[in-house]
Amino acid sequence: MRRRKFWGWGWEDGGLSGEQQERVAQALAARFELGNVAIAAPPRLEELTLPAPRCPIPANLATFCSSDTYDRAGHSYGKSFRDVVRAFRRDFSNPPDVVAYPRTEADLVAVLAWCSRERLAAIPYGGGSSVVGGVEPPSHGTYAACVSIDLGRLDRVLEVDKRSRAARIQGGAYGPAIEEQLRPHGYTLRHFPQSFEFSTLGGWIATRSGGHFATLYTHIDDFVESLRVVTPSGTVESRRLPGSGAGPSPDRLFIGSEGALGVITEAWMRLQDRPTFRNAASITFSDFASGSEAVRAISQAGLYPSNCRLLDPLEAMTSGAGTGQDAVLVLAFESADHTLDAWMSRALECCRDHGGNVPAGAGKTRTDQEASREGPAGAWRRAFLDAPYLRDLLVAMNIVSETFETAITWDRFADFHANVMTTVLDAVQRVCGRGQVSCRFTHVYPDGPAPYYSILAPARPNSQIEQWGEIKRAAADAVLEQGGTITHHHAVGRDHRPWYDRQRPDGFARALAAAKRELDPRWVLNPGVLLDEPGASPANPQTKKG
């Protein structure tokens, strides 16, 4: 049986071939004037010495709980750069004591009852793809032990409603399993975060994941019709409704709650027909600023492209989409219903109005089945989904490779972007001596873009985490001070807490803590993520740094 890596992205047998690795090493050597690029060996299970579990597994849970090394090591971290570096350091000093794999909601209820009774930290775990420390055990606090609750066995599409185009899906279902189960019905959830292959519906909802659509329906939030959430104080199930005005939305309290309020076991999700019409074009701009003006015009025109990804020249070059001279806008409309010439035609006018270089012949709608999987779009999609494998290789090559993302209103974007770029480039220079920072828009709104920044820099031996930490703090401070959000779709976790605490209105923090106390009276669910227990010493000492 194919097994997941315990220390990094994806399958044990996944990742880049030797030849691909060699090409990456050569490119890095050239880019950063490095000599031979050594590739560190990833950790092997037998190298690890985990602390002994601090609690026995109760007899009634024994059939679906484990304390073995593979399970505990594999649930120690998410998949951030920092996480993978720690794994390369063979640092598994704070694993969960037990990993539970509930097969039913009753199993889950039993686990939460145990955790509440014994006051064990209980961490809901979907695919474990968090890049913000969202699934790792608290390093401090008053918990007797920690249980990671892996929802992966709750992986079914339970019901499909074709008239309303919706499906009831279990929280532990991974992206590919969801699509496989919907395909026979002719539908798709069409939610493709970069973590798609190794993340779950429940995880997406709990972290307000950003998906396929660049405009309009950007977050998973927009596709949730109703939720079923198991909390230590009972199960909360909202009514299936296309829209409602009956008080504050119950769903919106749990969407983004990052496992701190309950465990999402099921959701009715709005689906898409599988698109059959596709109209795509790549438009170049002499610089990022003029490209962003075109994107602003498109975002305010009411056209709603499915893809509207603006890459700055460096980002375009790094991802193989450009020469490094121009900014590139990857623009696409798709539909299962109608041809898209009128939509693309007007969007291309917006591009020309702002100096865009539109390729001759662009703008024709294709009706090929699965057009999106072929050609450049298909290649981009594969590279996009495989990027985390590449990132793990860069860790092995002692490179700092990370990203951060945000959203900002258009009026502040130009100054914001200039300031963030300067600040982060300065930090990279100071900390690493050299390196690169590039930017793309992942999603855009009528009132502003969601810029996504990528950093690549050579590290000093054994100091990747510390070097990245210094860069990240500079970046996050700049984002916050300039008016952005600490995260557009990567979530808060433990890593973003200091900045989230500054961003979040105090009254809302207090209200949220009160709501948590009601749903999770013993404060066992993902302690330190989103909230510290009022009056207790923080489960997440990082927050004191903010």
Next chain:
Amino acid sequence: MRRRKFWGWGWEDGGLSGEQQERVAQALAARFELGNVAIAAPPRLEELTLPAPRCPIPANLATFCSSDTYDRAGHSYGKSFRDVVRAFRRDFSNPPDVVAYPRTEADLVAVLAWCSRERLAAIPYGGGSSVVGGVEPPSHGTYAACVSIDLGRLDRVLEVDKRSRAARIQGGAYGPAIEEQLRPHGYTLRHFPQSFEFSTLGGWIATRSGGHFATLYTHIDDFVESLRVVTPSGTVESRRLPGSGAGPSPDRLFIGSEGALGVITEAWMRLQDRPTFRNAASITFSDFASGSEAVRAISQAGLYPSNCRLLDPLEAMTSGAGTGQDAVLVLAFESADHTLDAWMSRALECCRDHGGNVPAGAGKTRTDQEASREGPAGAWRRAFLDAPYLRDLLVAMNIVSETFETAITWDRFADFHANVMTTVLDAVQRVCGRGQVSCRFTHVYPDGPAPYYSILAPARPNSQIEQWGEIKRAAADAVLEQGGTITHHHAVGRDHRPWYDRQRPDGFARALAAAKRELDPRWVLNPGVLLDEPGASPANPQTKKG
């Protein structure tokens, strides 16, 4: 100075002319085989005897608070049918003791401090257009007195951000004042609930008002970029962001909170360019069912019409849009950016596919400035906004005239609609002997419509409220039992509490109460609306009926 009626809709000098009233009387007499239709005289201020105020106005608040009869009577009720009937009965037995008109946020803070200190029920009051008992004083409970807080003096557009197409607007600004202040900048909020002329931004947000757009952006929720909310425990202000994934949305806790968590004093709102392209058509269908199939197809096509109002034959006839033989779909696209022929063309195909009768020549985009204000659309808009004046006249004519609205997924719609129609028609027959029930869609979603039902029936003398109450209970029970929401955009207030309590997940109710306790420690804000104080006797004894 033009003054608002204290007993009903709109201006003291507004309403139907004598000639118009005569025409309505004749139409009703013919419709329901009535003899002479008498028109009861509305109440005059000098006829009222209000209970003495139960608390003095503190000296520091005297300049902006009032206990005079006009102010207290005018803030005793919202504008539901039941409210106007009570006014016609000269029943002002439970008015607020004081009406506060804060001129600044500091005034508001002082009022809330006073209410908390003395434990006075504090009712945030926008335009007072609630049709669900959302602004009336609690009839029971342990409050020493009741203060209605009229936000009408906080009526400014404070800031316009043209690049992000957003504006910072005070919570007490009425619809027309918002549009007047935005027009010089070329923008519109384009939110036109039926209450538009006498309701406020803060009220819309607090009640999740349903607006102009029939698809996509239906509720005011979708236009909120950030909020500023004054609570008894401090001010909560969210960050202006086009999108964010940083924890559960702070704004979504306050959107729909109906004055129970705080008072919305400001919001950054997303704006629209004033549309210059318009493409409208009226399509007829032999019945409501085939029309709704066409609407389902349009709602799932990704076309996003601004108007998609399907009227059943009776509704079409009653509103003057049809002969009573056919269902009528009023379909429109609008844009400030592009011609809309391709959009309308495809939508008309969907109509034809489901038996729609599309008028010859339909589907051409007009570019006339203000096209929407002219011709049938303009006339419909005027009639729509004036409908509450007509409703008040019907009260004076001893007619039961009310509406209820909901939303339901498509898979359940046909059975739902048949069941609700049968149940309500039965109730009307039983209670009133005769009468009519008609239906339209106000908003539609890919996963279901928002049906809106209108009732018209002659009442027995002096029993309008009781007769309507019996019909409403039957309607609301049917809506809940068949899977709908108790309200799509009319809010909960006191009147919908019994059904809201059944609809709302218990765990969410407890979390919301805990959040309220944190923000409003003495539980003074709109007690009984959304929530009763845990452990206290209900401020809203109606909820015991549910």
